[in-house]
Amino acid sequence: MNPIVEVPIVEVQDFGVAFGLKDRPLHAVRGVNLTVRPGEIIGIAGESGSGKSTLCTGLIRALAPTARVSGRVCFDGRSLYDLPMREVAAMHGRDIAMVLQNPMTSLDPLFTIGNQVREVLKRRGVPGAQVREQAIAALKRVHITAPEMRVGQFPHQLSGGMRQRVLIAMATSASPRLLVADEPTSALDATIQDEILLLFRELRDRTNAAVLIVTHELEVIRRVCDRVLVMYAGRIVEQGPVSTVFAAPQHPYTRALLASTPRIEGTEVVLTPIPGQVPDLRTLGPGCAFADRCPHVVDPCRQFKPEFRDLGPDHRILCRLEGGVQ
Numbered sequence: 001m002n003p004i005v006e007v008p009i010v011e012v013q014d015f016g017v018a019f020g021l022k023d024r025p026l027h028a029v030r031g032v033n034l035t036v037r038p039g040e041i042i043g044i045a046g047e048s049g050s051g052k053s054t055l056c057t058g059l060i061r062a063l064a065p066t067a068r069v070s071g072r073v074c075f076d077g078r079s080l081y082d083l084p085m086r087e088v089a090a091m092h093g094r095d096i097a098m099v100l101q102n103p104m105t106s107l108d109p110l111f112t113i114g115n116q117v118r119e120v121l122k123r124r125g126v127p128g129a130q131v132r133e134q135a136i137a138a139l140k141r142v143h144i145t146a147p148e149m150r151v152g153q154f155p156h157q158l159s160g161g162m163r164q165r166v167l168i169a170m171a172t173s174a175s176p177r178l179l180v181a182d183e184p185t186s187a188l189d190a191t192i193q194d195e196i197l198l199l200f201r202e203l204r205d206r207t208n209a210a211v212l213i214v215t216h217e218l219e220v221i222r223r224v225c226d227r228v229l230v231m232y233a234g235r236i237v238e239q240g241p242v243s244t245v246f247a248a249p250q251h252p253y254t255r256a257l258l259a260s261t262p263r264i265e266g267t268e269v270v271l272t273p274i275p276g277q278v279p280d281l282r283t284l285g286p287g288c289a290f291a292d293r294c295p296h297v298v299d300p301c302r303q304f305k306p307e308f309r310d311l312g313p314d315h316r317i318l319c320r321l322e323g324g325v326q
């Protein structure tokens, strides 16, 4: 693993994102404080609707125009939401890359793979004479076999795994400083998943980029990430090194989430679903959003805002329970 350099690439203070009516807002993300350093791979976990995608798109200023943002996001020391959009757009092509879930809808079915990779390279200022050669090199880096032949093919002629690699090749061709991958492997089968995940590590090792991976699959995080953020109802409820959090999760929600993933015990597949429902983000009470589902809930949890507790180096939870769950 790369040594982690201490100068952050992203610094987030009290970040929030709301949608909907001003007098009845939906707080998709609330009170996020986060530092992302070059060379680290961070996984973001949480049930559907917990705010994972909104946080990631918010961190790179790629939210829907209806979103209302609060707090501060600094990218490479510059306050992202104070920059002119023109500069942010230039950063998106150069310093920040995004890989999305569905490789079929992200590639244009009417153009060859070569056309699409070359177009990205041209936009990034690669001289015309080098474009073909660099497009082939970019495909080779993501382990596409016979890239000279593939450049002449259309997206539908490639497998799902190969299409995802092409998107990663396009996203990383400018050696971004931050790569955001939103459910990058969920449409792929397990062996292809592994290969795609390895590409993120290779990118990190080659360029010292920071990588944020949003996923429902905790196993993905356990295998490739250095750090994990667990989100619930728009807040990060636990963050810490993957090895620490997976070995001994401290927030009751993290425990429940880990227990809810299928595991094999003897000859049986066992999982313990999390009881209850995710709360409506428009009608959250003053206390902890997880209180109604928490096995350790006590009265103050419902009445007062939960507080962050530091449990060790880079490890914190948002919970009133002293020292986490015993």
Ligand SMILES: Nc1ncnc2c1ncn2[C@@H]1O[C@H](COP(=O)(O)OP(=O)(O)OP(=O)(O)O)[C@@H](O)[C@H]1O
Binding pocket: 019, 020, 026, 028, 046, 047, 048, 049, 050, 051, 052, 053, 054, 055, 064, 066, 281
């Ligand atoms: N453009 C939007 N307009 C209105 N509400 C939105 C918008 N985008 C997201 N939301 C709402 O914000 C909340 C968080 O959504 P988000 O997609 O960030 O969650 P998620 O954890 O990424 O979920 P999933 O795992 O299902 O993708 C949800 O209640 C969602 O409906």
